[in-house]
Amino acid sequence: MHSAVFLIEFGAIILALGLLGRFAGRFRFSPIPLYLLAGLAFGEGGLLPLGASEEFVAIGAEIGVILLLLMLGLEYTASDLVSNLKTQYPAGLVDCAFNALPGAAAALLMGWGPVAAVVLAGVTWISSSGVIAKVLGDLGRVGNRETPVILSILVLEDLAMAVYLPIITALLAGVGWAAGGVTLAIALGAAGLVLFLAVRYGRHISRFVSSDDPEKLLLVVLGLTILVAGIAQQLQVSAAVGAFLVGIALSGEVAEGAHSLLLPLRDLFAAVFFVFFGLHTDPASIPPVLLPALALAVVTACTKIATGYWAARRAKISVKGRWRAGGALVARGEFSIVIAGLAVTAGIEPRLGPLATAYVLILVIVGPLTARFTEPVAMRVSRWRNRGDAPAAAVTAGAGIVPAPRDAQDPVVPEAEAHGTSGRASNSSS
Numbered sequence: 001m002h003s004a005v006f007l008i009e010f011g012a013i014i015l016a017l018g019l020l021g022r023f024a025g026r027f028r029f030s031p032i033p034l035y036l037l038a039g040l041a042f043g044e045g046g047l048l049p050l051g052a053s054e055e056f057v058a059i060g061a062e063i064g065v066i067l068l069l070l071m072l073g074l075e076y077t078a079s080d081l082v083s084n085l086k087t088q089y090p091a092g093l094v095d096c097a098f099n100a101l102p103g104a105a106a107a108l109l110m111g112w113g114p115v116a117a118v119v120l121a122g123v124t125w126i127s128s129s130g131v132i133a134k135v136l137g138d139l140g141r142v143g144n145r146e147t148p149v150i151l152s153i154l155v156l157e158d159l160a161m162a163v164y165l166p167i168i169t170a171l172l173a174g175v176g177w178a179a180g181g182v183t184l185a186i187a188l189g190a191a192g193l194v195l196f197l198a199v200r201y202g203r204h205i206s207r208f209v210s211s212d213d214p215e216k217l218l219l220v221v222l223g224l225t226i227l228v229a230g231i232a233q234q235l236q237v238s239a240a241v242g243a244f245l246v247g248i249a250l251s252g253e254v255a256e257g258a259h260s261l262l263l264p265l266r267d268l269f270a271a272v273f274f275v276f277f278g279l280h281t282d283p284a285s286i287p288p289v290l291l292p293a294l295a296l297a298v299v300t301a302c303t304k305i306a307t308g309y310w311a312a313r314r315a316k317i318s319v320k321g322r323w324r325a326g327g328a329l330v331a332r333g334e335f336s337i338v339i340a341g342l343a344v345t346a347g348i349e350p351r352l353g354p355l356a357t358a359y360v361l362i363l364v365i366v367g368p369l370t371a372r373f374t375e376p377v378a379m380r381v382s383r384w385r386n387r388g389d390a391p392a393a394a395v396t397a398g399a400g401i402v403p404a405p406r407d408a409q410d411p412v413v414p415e416a417e418a419h420g421t422s423g424r425a426s427n428s429s430s
């Protein structure tokens with residue numbers, strides 16, 4: 001009887017996710033908010049709470065996180081990561097300062113303590129690669145000149161996750177400074193070792209994993225990933241970081257083949273992960289944190305736009321391209337929920353989960369809108385201001401004063417198509 005109830009519940013969840021994904025695809029927006037809402041409907045305090053399948057959903061959610069990070073690693077080569085780190089690190093530092101600090105400040109202002117502040121900083125910092133890649137494709141901007149700037153920021157965020165997640169894991173586990181330092185040293189050492197091996201011996205690693213039989217390739221890659229993730233978690237590093245490093249170590253045809261084979265599995269278990277997060281969030285707990293979530297969403301939407309604008313200006317992109325870069329980075333999604341999920345599991349602050357849910361729901365919906373409309377709205381405001389300045393300019397000219405040329409202060413570089421982009425825009429999807 002128990003197995004029958006489990007099959008009915010789990011089958012209903014998967015069917016509902018499929019229908020929701022189809023609905024989102026028809027209207028060309030991310031299904032993440034629908035998955036979260038489904039979790040809220042079937043979780044604690046929801047319309048139809050589940051019981052028999054919750055433990056299996058929890059395991060599926062953990063696999064979902066592992067696959068998300070594995071697929072992320074498969075999209076980059078180690079040399080790409082090292083190159084981005086060397087050339088684009090100033091943009092990464094600005095991104096961290098502009099977007100992590102508001103989350104940390106909000107947690108401290110609400111009296112949640114330093115650990116929750118570090119967690120909420122990560123929630124507000126990391127953009128959604130899946131949503132952004134889909135939006136860039138839908139808007140036909142993959143070849144735009146500002147797109148490599150967007151991708152570089154996203155790559156740096158991924159690299160930062162390899163350092164950030166072990167820190168969070170250690171803080172949530174309540175270990176001391178010495179043990180936390182050892183955990184971080186292990187994580188950094190493992191990341192450095194994997195990058196070195198991937199650069200020097202990546203072909204040999206890929207040749208060992210490679211197989212002409214898709215079934216064998218899938219089993220080897222999936223088994224290796226889960227094994228390494230489990231070892232990493234046992235060392236208090238982070239299962240997600242272990243999966244990310246496995247993805248980086250694989251390259252060439254093996255990475256491409258594994259990507260195509262694992263993509264349906266990732267989408268399935270990632271959807272289960274979002275549902276699981278919603279299951280553990282009481283819908284009644286969201287209204288009390290809705291106003292702080294909305295305020296935080298407004299502030300960090302503006303800071304992400306400022307980040308993209310600054311990075312694009314540094315790359316000598318035209319003014320329109322700067323606004324497009326900023327607007328494209330606003331969406332938060334999968335990794336914000338991953339970070340919040342770690343805190344919810346640890347039970348450090350009961351209001352953090354509902355706030356993160358509301359925050360992601362707002363920005364995963366607003367993100368595609370800012371990507372589409374930030375640049376035209378900014379240009380319209382600029383023209384309106386220029387018209388307002390016209391009488392003052394006429395008076396200045398009549399007085400014999402010649403203003404400085406606008407281009408001297410804000411050089412505009414003609415937009416051109418980029419010759420190539422990172423795999424993140426072409427391969428990521430949500």
